[in-house]
Amino acid sequence: MTDRVVPVEEQIIQMSMLNYEPLPMLEVIAERFVLSLTSSLKTQTASVVDVKLSRFDYMSYAAAMAELPGQGLIAVCNAEPWDNSLLMAMDSRFLFAALELMLGGQLNKSTGKAATKPGGHTFTTIERRMGQKLAELTLAELREGMQQVSDVNFVVERMESNPHFATIAQPNSAAVLMSLDVDFEGTKGSVAIIIPYGTLDPIRPLLTKVFYGERYGDDAWRKHLSERIETSTVTLTALLHERSYPMAEVLCWAVGDTIDLRLEEDHPATVLCSGVPMFKGVLGKKQNGSSALRVTEDLNGRDELSHVVDPD
Known part of the structure; x- marks a missing residue:
């Protein structure tokens, strides 16, 4: 069976x-x-x-x-x-x-x-x-x-x-x-x-809102915590393009099919940190051949994240 x-x-x-x-x-x-x-x-x-x-x-x-x-x-x-x-x-x-x-x-x-x-x-x-x-x-x-x-x-x-x-x-x-x-x-x-x-x-x-807790501790401890957070490392993700497809079309895809992303060479990318949009930029290549991104627009993502560190 x-x-x-x-x-x-x-x-x-x-x-x-x-x-x-x-x-x-x-x-x-x-x-x-x-x-x-x-x-x-x-x-x-x-x-x-x-x-x-x-x-x-x-x-x-x-x-x-x-x-x-x-x-x-x-x-x-x-x-x-x-x-x-x-x-x-x-x-x-x-x-x-x-x-x-x-x-x-x-x-x-x-x-x-x-x-x-x-x-x-x-x-x-x-x-x-x-x-x-x-x-x-x-x-x-x-x-x-x-x-x-x-x-x-x-x-x-x-x-x-x-x-x-x-x-x-x-x-x-x-x-x-x-x-x-x-x-x-x-x-x-x-x-x-x-x-x-x-x-x-x-x-x-x-x-659905995230609860960050009440404000406890003195200002010295808050300053120390903020400094430690600011010196920590974060992961940035460059989102190049998104496109929606009908579900019926996706179900028909097979190995070898070519998917048209309708993506131009100078298409801007969005840089995200933990899902929060931070910047917009243009992709390019450095002289050594590695990919790079030039920031063209600030999406105020830094302000949103800084409010998490210090809601005041």
Whole structure:
């Protein structure tokens, strides 16, 4: 039995579905969310709590749903005023350890574990309500982190124990998965938050910006850092020409074909540094035969890069 040969067109479609726009600011928000949630859970449970961000991944909604805990509660939430939804899932170990401590109980010191639901057992109304309160507490900390870029409020609409009843997006749509590992005095549980890209659409341009951090340290240290950066080496790329071709024409290319680039001998080139256009220039040759480029126009790329070194 031979493997099926996947056509080039289908491969392109599959690869395009796997490419998700990174959201650097959201990653920063997630890290700060973990710190604030740790402090909040310590206050609410009066115990030693350790929260870690175990993973932050861009994936399809179906793949993210497959990573949810097998047994627990899922909070289906509405993001106001974005007018869209997100999910927060809590496994039973996190849920019952947190609830037991919040109600003044103590974890089993001999095993370091809290009670968990037997397989297939449904959650009671009281457990669902307490789980919703715990979800609201967690989402309140996420809302505080989001305040850096947008005013938003996360409202829990309902609690579900079956993931099939918590569907909020198409299986192939892009989503962000944030998984947290929570340790209550030796009892370890997990929390997962799934945010579809559609939910983030109103603020996605803000989340795609690179975060350089606040200004810390004295001026002497900043001057030293700037001097070290200025004396470092960078890689420059000379982009000679770009031309678009119909996909149907590209798929018909074969070995031996001649591609007309429509490139003149004195065509100008663009010099880039890390993708930032720096200069325009004209290509030529030196007396020893090596290629050279004469700068004819400054594209202000130096100013843009200098702002990264010193945003002031």
